[in-house]
Structure formats: C-alpha cells, structure tokens
Amino acid sequence: MAGNSFGRIFKITTFGESHGKAVGVVVDGCPPNIEISKEDIQRELDRRRPGQSEITTPRAEKDEVEILSGVFEGKTTGTPICMLVYNSDFRSKDYSYIKDKFRPGHADFTYYKKYGIRDYRGGGRSSSRETIGRVCAGAIAKKILRKLGVSVYAYVLRVGDIVAKNIDFDEIERNPVRCPDKEAAKKMYDLILSIKKEGDSIGAIIEVVAKGVPVGLGEPVFDRLNAELAKAIFSIPAVKGVEFGQGFNVVNMRGSENNDEISSKGFLSNNAGGTLGGISSGEDIVLRFAIKPPSSILISRKSITIDGEECEIITEGRHDPCVAPRVVPIAEAMVSLVLVDYYLIDRVRKNIF
C-alpha cells in the first residue's frame, strides 16, 4: 500500500534514504536452496555504482553489500533475505543549499507537498540510491533465471540522435556507455562528455531483451506480463515511455502486416515483442524505454522556496550527465524480478495433482 514493495511471490521491499544510515532490501519469498554468495550480489552492484568512468558521477561510494539474514551456509533457506549497504561518502554539506528550495525536475516539490516533511539530503528517498536494494534483489533473481535458461540483456540503444545499429551483446560491458554497437558507443561517449562540459544533461533510450522465457507467463487480465513489466520499468526514476515490439510504430501498421503468423516451427515474426494477450509467447521479450535527461544540471533555473518565493537554483555537486549506462543494471534487475515472480505465479496452478 505504501509503495515500497514489488512482486507477489518473489517480493521485495526496499528501504533507506540517500544520506540516511543505510539503503537496502528485504526479499521475501525466495525459494530455498538457491546458492547465493556475497559476490553474486556485489558484481551487479558494481555495475550500478558511481565513479565507473568519465561519463558517470565521480562520487566515490563503494557500495559494499552485507547479507543479514535468509542465507545459511551459502544457500537460501526460504526465509526473508535482508541485504543492505551502509552509506559512506554522503557529504551532507553539499545539499544544505537545497534545504528550503525545490530543484526543478526533481521530486522535492511533490514529496514535500505529499508528506509535509522530507529528508532533503541528496534527494532522500527519491534518490536513485534507493535502486541499490533493487539491484541486490535482482542479482538473486538473475541467478534463478540463469538456472531456468533465461537471459536478460539491457543496453543503451540511443542517446540524443545517435542510435545503435549493430546489436552485439558481447560488446555491452566492453564500453562505458553499455551500448551494444562499438561505433555508436564511441559517438555516444563523446556526446555525453561534451554535454557534461556544458553542465547540461541528455536523455536516452534503453532496450531490454529477455531470451528463453517459457510460454505461459503472465496473468490475465490486469496482471499481464507486459503490464507488469511496464510498471516495473516506470518505477525506475526518470522513465517517460515504455513500448513493446513494434511499440508506437503500430499506429502506421495494418493488421495484415502486424499479426505475427505462426508455422509449425514457431512464430514467423515478433512484432508483438513476446506477449499475446498479456502472456509470454515463447518469443523474445523485447521492450524499449525512454529516460529523461538528469534533472541535476549546472545551469541556473527558476524555482521557488518552500514558502513559495521565487528563486534561482543550480544543482551543485557531482552528477551524471546521462544516467543511461547506470540504469542498464537496474532495468535488468527489474525485468528479472518480474520474470522470476511470474514464473513462480504461473507454476502455482499447474499440474496440481
């Protein structure tokens, strides 16, 4: 009800503020007897953490995970898994200047109006540090999916007007943009760097492909697999649009073009992006989403104080000029969480006798 939980059977609850003592997650409903090590979690966290390259924020958080419960002698026990990261490099002084002002594009205004109180330090709960818990939980989900033969890949498809053309999954982790096209990655990197120098920021499109998803995942009619994936993706800060398969392009298509025909060997196309009637079809799940340019920029903007007085504001500090490369592991985490959850939901009513 208060919105900090996600999932039904494989359920996560995140907690923590950017500059509080810790951020973390409780995973409730993980099957027992899954091998989990601290390294499994840390590997994913390291992909999300700041300071990975010139185009990410240089903040120096180590983000080291601690597993507090639910794992015994290297295996899950079926009890809740609490994982957390203590906040270290928080430099609260950086943020005192926004104590009484709302940063444009940020959630300062809405949190304050909703709750009548806010932990203003570093965005508090609305900080993307909240996603640390998701990435920890997602690492467990990924491990389960791997055993089920499912692979989830996210990558940067577009930044500004630069679009990845050659999709090579092996390339993704080789460049700091996490773009699967080496050429495009280079151009994106240069673009982001030039925008950083201007003190500005830029948006991007990320694509996610899930391979090996079995037929039958998704619960009609409201909890369709695509609907839940969309919710999962829109729960990531800064997302402004989500589409599957042909996506918005369907407005230009005829039924005779768009309908995926079926042969005895399977579907002849995948315009649908992997679901029919909200249930996975066995084809790749293919979705794309747009993330807005980060709101923290070094260019002065108009705003108001908490008392309603007009002011100018520059978001000081060290920020990401394009958040896409660090969103890639978060998107993989969210999609993996949905797939594990829906896999468990689907099997619950199968072959019950």
Next chain:
Amino acid sequence: MAGNSFGRIFKITTFGESHGKAVGVVVDGCPPNIEISKEDIQRELDRRRPGQSEITTPRAEKDEVEILSGVFEGKTTGTPICMLVYNSDFRSKDYSYIKDKFRPGHADFTYYKKYGIRDYRGGGRSSSRETIGRVCAGAIAKKILRKLGVSVYAYVLRVGDIVAKNIDFDEIERNPVRCPDKEAAKKMYDLILSIKKEGDSIGAIIEVVAKGVPVGLGEPVFDRLNAELAKAIFSIPAVKGVEFGQGFNVVNMRGSENNDEISSKGFLSNNAGGTLGGISSGEDIVLRFAIKPPSSILISRKSITIDGEECEIITEGRHDPCVAPRVVPIAEAMVSLVLVDYYLIDRVRKNIF
C-alpha cells in the same frame, strides 16, 4: 494473484467470458453514501458497446447493466457492488471454426499453452467483452472524481498518419471516431472505412488528459502514479506503448530544456506530464498510448492447429477495423479507477490525529 483484480482500496474484480452467461465486476472498497443509478453506469457502457457506427463492429449486443448488490435506495453502502451484463447476441456458431486453430495476433495460442484448456468462443476471457466490467466500475470512479473536481478526457489523437491538431474536448463525442479535431476526425473516418472495405485493420494513438488532479497522488517508490497508470493502460487489450508528457521525445532533450521550471504561480511548463518522482504535481496528467490494428481481419494468414499442424485462417465474423473509438471509454475508466484509488490511498496517512 490470478490477475483479475485491479486497485488496492477501490478494488475491482472482473469476471466472465465473451460467450459465457454473463460478464461483470465486483467493486470492493467503494466509499458509502455515493449516489449511483443504473443510468450512470449505462451511459458509459453505451459508449463502449458495439454497433455505434459504420466503423465499429455491427454486433447487436445491448449490454444492459444489472446492479446486484452494494447499492441501497440509490446510494452505495460501503459493501461490494456487483454489476453484470448478461450476454445475449453471442452466435456461438460463428466461432466453431476456430475451436482447434490459433488466430494470429490473438491470445488463443498463449491461453491454450498456459491453461491447457480454453473457452474458444469469441476469445473467451481474452475477449474485449471483459472490459465491460471495467467500464461499469469506471462509471462509479468517474462520479467520485467529478465531485472531487477531476475530469478525465480520452480521445483519438492519431490513426495511421492522420493526427489531430486542434484539441477541442467538446468535439470528442460529436464524431464517431472520438477525435477532438473535427477535420482530422473526418479523414480518420474515411481512412478506417476504406481499410474496413479491404478486410484489413489499422492502429491508433489515444491521448488521455486528467485535469484537476490534486498534488500528492502516487506512492513511491514502486507504486508511482505514472507506473500504475501505465500498468492500467497496458492491461487494455492491444496496447503496445505508453508515454507521459514529452514521452519518447526526451531522448532528444537537454536537462536545461526538459526540466519544468517553477514560479510562484505554478509550473512554467509540463514536459513531465503531471508527475514528479511518481507523485502528481498538480499539473494535468498527460499520457498517450498506441493500440495495434485489431487482429481479426478478413485476409487469410498462416497459422497452426492445436496439434501443431500448419493451416490458413481468416477471422470470420463482424469486427472493428480500428478499435480506438471504443477504447476511449475504457481508457477513461482505467485512468479514473487509478485516480480514485490513489486519492483514497493518499489520504489514508494524512492528518491522522
């Protein structure tokens, strides 16, 4: 868990198959003392029903609602409201030819694989007749919103390459396309009619605007208002993409352009589409979604039987060449349901003493 419920506090559960005895809904959690008449519900159902014009299916369902519980002497009592529509014009013979075949683009294949059994008549549960229950529940939600000063408008923004330019809310119900631009409406009508004659179908984009939404609706971090709205919209059959405010266009924008500045009189722009950090900002909620061309066409397509043998299939019967005009009231219903639910959720923790 099984996916037929939506909402948390104002919660609906729909039931019924296209050619079963009835389709309907139970609304649990409606506040007491709301005046509700059968006419309130019927008015919305009539906007959804088939046979409204040349460009919708000519099936002759009357779709008359019956209120079975939860309303006493014209007012809600706080107990569950069951509403249903008995199916009349179902002509089951029309569908016997698909008993053993999967229609491309339809959910026949995935339902069969998921459940091992399916009511094949008219799509069974995957039929858009299921949305009747949503429209009934949405009619109550709309009535509540009206008292709260919130108005929800949906309309057809684009069909093929014809785009509505002049948005006049008063025009929407005056033309059979439900397009707010009279000129564009005429062109869309002609386009849809010509496609109908070809036995084909076409996609569309619908825009939804909610005015008067108070600041503060939305529960961070997973149950953001935009995330829940996206899920609601993706739960409508045939939706392939959802975006808010600038939507996918943010890929081309700089932070300095996209950030909505704030003055003492309010926001100076609404690129965000009405939410910040997943919480309503007081600006209009603006979202757009793409719906694919209907899968039922009179053009022969390749498919397989339930035994995996290849076949050709034409979806006989009377179908919508473009489903957009009838989706408009469904979209309004879903958005209204989310807004009422989130309004109730938000107030639960406000001023508790």
Next chain:
Amino acid sequence: MAGNSFGRIFKITTFGESHGKAVGVVVDGCPPNIEISKEDIQRELDRRRPGQSEITTPRAEKDEVEILSGVFEGKTTGTPICMLVYNSDFRSKDYSYIKDKFRPGHADFTYYKKYGIRDYRGGGRSSSRETIGRVCAGAIAKKILRKLGVSVYAYVLRVGDIVAKNIDFDEIERNPVRCPDKEAAKKMYDLILSIKKEGDSIGAIIEVVAKGVPVGLGEPVFDRLNAELAKAIFSIPAVKGVEFGQGFNVVNMRGSENNDEISSKGFLSNNAGGTLGGISSGEDIVLRFAIKPPSSILISRKSITIDGEECEIITEGRHDPCVAPRVVPIAEAMVSLVLVDYYLIDRVRKNIF
C-alpha cells in the same frame, strides 16, 4: 482492503445483501481443468439452507446456485468463477420495524456507525446469507482436497452442557443437529427445541478435523496455518473462541506432558492439533470453536433508536434457536478454502528447477 476477499492464490470475494437481488462469490485463482458441476455446489448449499428441520429457521429459501463464468464444458478454465443465488423469499416487510432501531447482539449498531448508512433489511450485508458465497467456493475447494486425499469434517461437539462423546463421522449427516454421537444428538435436539419454545437461543461448540493434510502447509511467521485457520473461523458470524489441539487446556500442562514425542513411525501424540511453528505436521488438524446463541430472540430487550432514544425490541420473524447445525458446512467450507490456498502457496516455491 475492504474485507470481502479471502485467500491469496485461491481467492474468493463475496458480495450481496440478505434482501438485495442476489448473493454470490467470485473465485479467482482456481486451477484449470477441475471438473465442476452445478450439483457439486448445490449439494453443499443444501446443507446450509434454512428449513432443513424443526430446529432451523423455517424460511423457505431454495438457494439455487447459478454458475456464470469460469467453467467451460464442465471444467474450470483458470478464469474467475462467478456463482450466485438470487434472493427469493425475502419478505422485506418483516424487517421494516427495525429500520430505525439497533437489535442487541446484532451488527446494526456498528454498521450504522461505521458507514453512516445500512441496508437494514434482514441484516443486509451482516446477514449470514453472505456465507452462501463461501459455501459455493468451499464446494470447489472440497473437490480439490478430495483429489489430494484430504478430508475435512465439522460437527457439533457441544450444545449447552451436552457433549458428544463417541465421535462417529458417519453419524454426522444422519441427524439434524450434525452431531457425531447419536445419543448426544438426541439430547441436543430436545434441548434446542425446548429453548426454541421459550423464544430463546443457545450457544454451541463445533469441532473440525482435517485428515490427510500433508506436512509443510503454513507460511511462517505471520501466515501460520493455525493463524489463518483461526482468522477463517472468526470470520464466521457469532464465533467467540477458537482453539487447536489441547487448546486452553495447556494452561494446566507441563512441557514434559504437552510436547508431542516423535518415533520412526510418526508422532506419538497430537496435543498440538496438527501444526508446529505454524506449519502442518502431517497429523490431523484439530480445532474447536464456540458460537454464541443467536441474537434474534422473541424476548424483549432494551435498546436504542438511531437517534439514541431508548426502546424495547423483539426480533420478530423466523430464526434459528441454535445456529450450529447450519454452521457446520460453513466451517467445512472455510477450513477447506484455507487448506487449498495453503497447499497452492506451499508448492509455489518447491522444486522450482
């Protein structure tokens, strides 16, 4: 949230008022391919209906069930099953005298204070006619349990100071009291009849035994099997106490007596009543519950009007002097619903690879 749903995976939502158009239930989450006929449901409803003997209310409701959805060609399809009973013999005139008064022992006062409006006819939503939906859903649950080798028996253990000593399951349905001890049944019958003649009513204790429940059902730590069973039983109108195994008697016991020892052939006793740590142990589930004497009596009692003025009230009409015989099928339904739900929950995380 609004309290009209029960269960997680096998989930039911009941609706309807005593004198509204209909009462019923939606079952969401029933596995597909379960054979269900109208007779399966009707058989259980007939055990609950009024007018079965001299010691139940002579109201003449037939209570004929209609299955509206979710069953196709005699089998469940995995979609929501809506079942309802139209109200026929409602004689609303009987109840007009309580329009403005609160009947002692009834929920008139609390419903009115909670909702500010109430359907006063026959108790409205607080009427035990609401349990019709539960019995319908329970009939499906029972059918599933039977295939799993689980049997649930409820019976009247005690009325006033008459206690059943010889527990013979075959006797239960042979006498109108539903007491498993023929001798005791006779005495209970006479006692109830004499109390009926006085216009008064009497309480009872019902025992429920579930045989064949597999080890492992129950979700620690809050959703223990016993905790959920207790909630299920307390959700039945008029229940005032629930105990398992030795129950309240444990206050007098030492650990050395009460601990159930284990041998290689199983437990040597069942003081626990079938659960350990909230998880089924493989032993019989044994619970007892107390139901108060029905509040509707023909003896004048003090009360107040909705305006707070003092008055006297006699609950006219035809009532049950002891509700126990008709509660037996309701208790079986609730216990069966919990067991099916927990069976499904338990398997969800088992052997997932």
Next chain:
Amino acid sequence: MAGNSFGRIFKITTFGESHGKAVGVVVDGCPPNIEISKEDIQRELDRRRPGQSEITTPRAEKDEVEILSGVFEGKTTGTPICMLVYNSDFRSKDYSYIKDKFRPGHADFTYYKKYGIRDYRGGGRSSSRETIGRVCAGAIAKKILRKLGVSVYAYVLRVGDIVAKNIDFDEIERNPVRCPDKEAAKKMYDLILSIKKEGDSIGAIIEVVAKGVPVGLGEPVFDRLNAELAKAIFSIPAVKGVEFGQGFNVVNMRGSENNDEISSKGFLSNNAGGTLGGISSGEDIVLRFAIKPPSSILISRKSITIDGEECEIITEGRHDPCVAPRVVPIAEAMVSLVLVDYYLIDRVRKNIF
C-alpha cells in the same frame, strides 16, 4: 505470500534468524510527522529481552535497536522505517547437538520438511527472537495509539491453576510475572520457579484489554477486527487458543443473557468483548489467549534424527520455564499493530469529499 509481513496500510515485514547477523523489521506505511526516538523503541524491547529475572532465561542479549531509515530529525517521513538488532550472545556451540535431530514441540521437524533446509542454530527463523522486529514496530504503533487516546494492556491472567482475581493495571510492571494481582503474582512466581528447578515448563493464559478504541474499526466480512486480532495473536509462537468477551463460555449461555443490551448511555454489558459483526463497538476490546508450556525442557524426550532414526533428546541451554511474562509486550505489540492498521483502514473511506 511468504508470510513475513503483517498489516495492510501500517505494514511490517520482519527478517532475521536467532543466530544470524541480525533480526529486524521494515515498517512500511507509517504516517509522516510522528515523533520517534530510539528510546521509544528500546523501552519496549527491554520488556521483551531475556535475563529480566529468575524466571526468565538468563541469556545476556542486550538487544539494542538501530534505526536505519525513515526517521529524519526525530520524525517519521512517511518512508519505510528499518530497525534492527544485531545478534551478539549467540553461542552457536550450544546448538550443534540439535543439528541432525528434531526437538519435540519445536518447529524443527516442520521447517525441515517444508524447506528441505534449516538454520538449526537456536531455532533459526522459528526462534522467538523473530518477535524483536514486532516489538520494535509495535512501539511505534503504541505511540500513535496514545495520541488517539487508545491504551493497550496485556497481563498474565493465569499460570497452572493460579488465577489473577484483582485486576490492577498499575501492578503489572511491578512484578516479574507481569500479573495484575499482587497476591497471585507471588504464587505464580513460586510455581514457575519450582517448575524451573524440575527442568520442566508450564503454560499460561494472557488477557489483553484495549481501552478507548473508537466505534467502527473492522472490515466485514472476512477482515473483522476480532478475526484479524485472532490471527495476530495466533502468529505469536506457542499460542493454542484465543477467545473474546465471554469466549468459550457462550456454549452455556442463552441469547437472552448474552445479548448486550443498549441504553442511551451505551452498552449495559460487554459479553461480546468489544466487537459486533466484526466491528468495534466502542466498548473495551477484551481477549484472552493460552500459551503452551515452552518446548525446551531439561527432561529427556523421544524423537528422531533427520534420517528418521529414533533418539532421545534433552534441550540443553538456558530456557524460559514459562514464557508468559515475556509474551506480554509481544501481545501488546501485535494488538497495537492491528488497531493502528484498522484505524487507518477505517478512515480511508470516511468523509472523502
């Protein structure tokens, strides 16, 4: 679904094993702007901790709480509150002897059969150390209730055949038994001490009274206030029976005795124990529950190993001969959690315009 959460709007999720790194809780849905200090929490934890007197286990855990999130400058912010206690005095060696054996009366057997793996150290997740999280969350709930004018008292009513007669709330915390009758407390203390010397244990009955509960809490028909309270109490380890008001005694009562009459000044009796139709009546909530003698005793009992071989077992270590005095604060916590949750639920649909 996995059972480690409780509540709907004021929702808690506990985590942690007896001998893992930590035990704790996440509270999601706490209203913002509630003043909370570490001392508020610690005070309640100190009532639960071991080593308080001769009749509790002498284990030396300090159980010091840490608040990790959700509180900013001494006030709740509306975001999740994570609180935890690091485990210190765990002496894992004490428990190695039960690694391969099931202790009678404990959940060792059922956890092992359910999950196929268990953290055997100190009972792992089934240890009553899990209730530390509940007491932390309950401390916040209590603080909210106090501002609402609601007081919750739990106390030991009976141990063996010694019954408290004079109920003096001020006496409860003055004696180590937490019995409200000074005389009875002395006798109970002596009885418990003598049983401890025998290496045995004994059961007890605890009564809980909630004063000042407003009319209208409780959601019919399944989520009745009494049903949810019963579930809350049965979720406490070792509880075997729960009753309200006259409880099991109703079996001997007539309707004419049991019905609580109403005058213009309120109810003339409270046989119901504070609810009618599952909704609070404004009278005191009165419930009693029985807890079994602790299963850990120094007397040898028969059991089996995880391989099914017969063995004898003595539960070595330092244990409580009667758990009642330490269960008192846990019961208060659970009842307080339900009341706050139901208070929030009830107001959600009130006066919405």
